[in-house]
Amino acid sequence: MSSRDLQEETDKLETNSSNKPLKSGNNNDTLGPSSSSQRITESEIDVNDVINSMVDIEGHSGATVIFVGSVRNFGINGKVQRMYYESYAKMAENKIKHIEKMAMEKYGIKKIRIVHRIGELALGNNSVIIALSTPHSDDAFRACKYILAKIKQEVPIWKKEILSKGNEKWVDGKSIKTN
């Protein structure tokens, strides 16, 4: 059986791949998740924009919970200087949409936004945000923890710790859940 590289086509794909996230984010003020809202982005996460998207003037929700994950200065491989995130963008978008749908059904979520940033991030930069609103606060807190756990189990995103003296190490992660 033979196989060979087609380097020219590969180069073309490198610049026009389904694996490449869109550059800019957008807002979404409708109830529930939006199919057009971007979940994976190379851009800085606009926390205020996400919080504002939870505003519900019709009052369906009495509780909004926001989780913001950011780059910490220490990791499993020692002192961290920066963090690099990579994703299989299209699959990651699909997985996050699925998690949103599952969580909405399970916890009665009225509004939800999840955004994960990729690329090279500095210490303190926000890497992920989960925002959701529900009628009652217990459901909102439990839903947020559920979603974060699902992201860690199911969404194809990898991070590499950039350490001192130019050392870099991928973080040993969890085997991706496939069902």
Place this chain on the structure above:
Amino acid sequence: MTSQLLPKIRVTVLYFAQIHETTRKKQEIMELSTNTSIKDLVSIILTRYPNIKNIKNVKISVNYHFVNSNSNPILKNDDEVALLPPISGG
């Protein structure tokens, strides 16, 4: 008919994280025989990049759906295959 005249398919193979540091490329297009299974392709990849064997719990997807790396479904032209090491997002 020589092997060069047999029908071929083209499959895009994507490598992520530790895997693309082993392959030294993030993706490539492979030209394969029309009867190539997922198992066959995995064998080709591991022959070409044997160090991938050192990475545990690598999962395979075809067109964004996970498949068993030992499975026999036949690949089609323009399929997108991805090799996914353990994840660490969030």
